[in-house]
Amino acid sequence: MYAKPILVVVAAATLASNGTAAPAPVIPESKGIYRLPFADGTEVSVFDDAATHRPVGAIDLVGEPREGKVHRVVAAAKGTVMAIEDSYSEQQSGRAASLCRNNYLWLAHPNGEWTLYGHMATGTTRGKAGLKVGAKVKAGQYLGDEGAVGCAMLSHVHFEVAVPQAKDPIDKGGFLNANDERQRMRIPRFCAVPDHQLRKDAHYTASACT
Template sequence: MIARALAIALAVVALLAAADAAFAQAGSLPVSKGRYRVPYQNGTTVGANNDHTTHPSSLNRIDMGGRGGGPYNIVAAADGWIRIIEDDNTLWCPTNNTSCGALPTTVCCGQDNPACSGGCRNNYVWMEHPNGEWTKYTHFPTNSVTGRGHQVGDFIQGGTVLGQEGRIGLAGGNHLHFEVARPHNGIDSIGSTGFLVDDGDATTSNYNRQNRVPAFCLGGSNGIWLDSTEGIVAANCPADCDPSSAPGIVLGAGSVRHLQANVITTGPNHEVLSGAGEALQAQTRVVMGPGFRVRANGYFSANIAGCDAPGSL
């Protein structure tokens, strides 16, 4: 019995390793291993301007903004270590110079204005979380983060205020650019301007996408946030957990899902097709049912952690 249990465990490990390898292939949609709180101070109504399917510069990233006033405080999406702080830049660079109005080029320079000379840099913070994923927060006002006493290397709890929502750098206006990533080489995968590097050629099988589709504790079972005009109220993640879940579906190309429950048992012939992504997070155990499979260029992960425990192992 022990030998049989060990064989099953090793088979599951091999399956997860193979699925994680698929994460590195072109066309896959990696989903964050953990769930994260909406990174705004509690009580703030937040909407997504661009979700992971529509972000203009790169997929799997989200632009979001506070609704109904401001200024808005940005908070850590999960417990973790601050690894990079860049908040001494002062220039706002909207898409075109007409957005600057009467503002001098010392504080605003449109991206279509040669006077910018490519010198526009974002203010941002990168955090590392215990589950190996990193989160990025971009466009802070000048000294918004360091002015609060934050330093590189600090360990802070989820919900701690990092700084304020802003527009410094390449931005159409005040908002938060948010990312979840699994940098292949840790901090060495982040370039001097704060962007992920070494992703390779997106048209080849060597494409190594590091960003992951963020899953949030939004009160629903899936947690994948699409464009939201009505807004979501930021709050601490609850500890709610369904007793069990038995998904028995086929996830097609372009579909992503993050499912959590106390116990998850995949139904018969559960399948993640090429170009789809799924992450399962259970408090007790994940059981693979008969016929479970992940196709080439699909992505799958299974995780044991408390429900809505942001950044957990």
């Protein structure tokens, strides 16, 4: 049941170097089952799911309502903080991802998978949450506030599950190394969600896994 491969359907506009349609990457499901990375009771909408996100495999989650409320981001499972960047403040929608300065936090989990929380508000991870690299966190523990820092059209959390390479797992921008074919990605599975899979435009309520 674990690590069942999923064919992520990619639009035909994705082309190989010879101009033909490139095959869709086959990305396995995550070993872990994770909670939605927002505080309990938060209504969460899916802006992009693992199939519609570009590049594929990641998920963009939005706390609702979208205006007038600060949404708290929490750990999707217990883990160890591996990397933090929360010093940036500029929203840079429209730039290539490699040119954007994103805020992010990576957690490593006991099952060997890592989770990424991207675009969080300036200073909320080191400051409000008081976290540093090497800190141990529990599932549901506060990590920072939802934001729109870096390559972001709107305030949201960019969420990924991955199995990084052991040496030099991420680059200075927080991107996975050795992931050109999305081979490090895993399709996130979530508790309290039908089939454990999130769907674009659907709404869910964040809660602890039981």
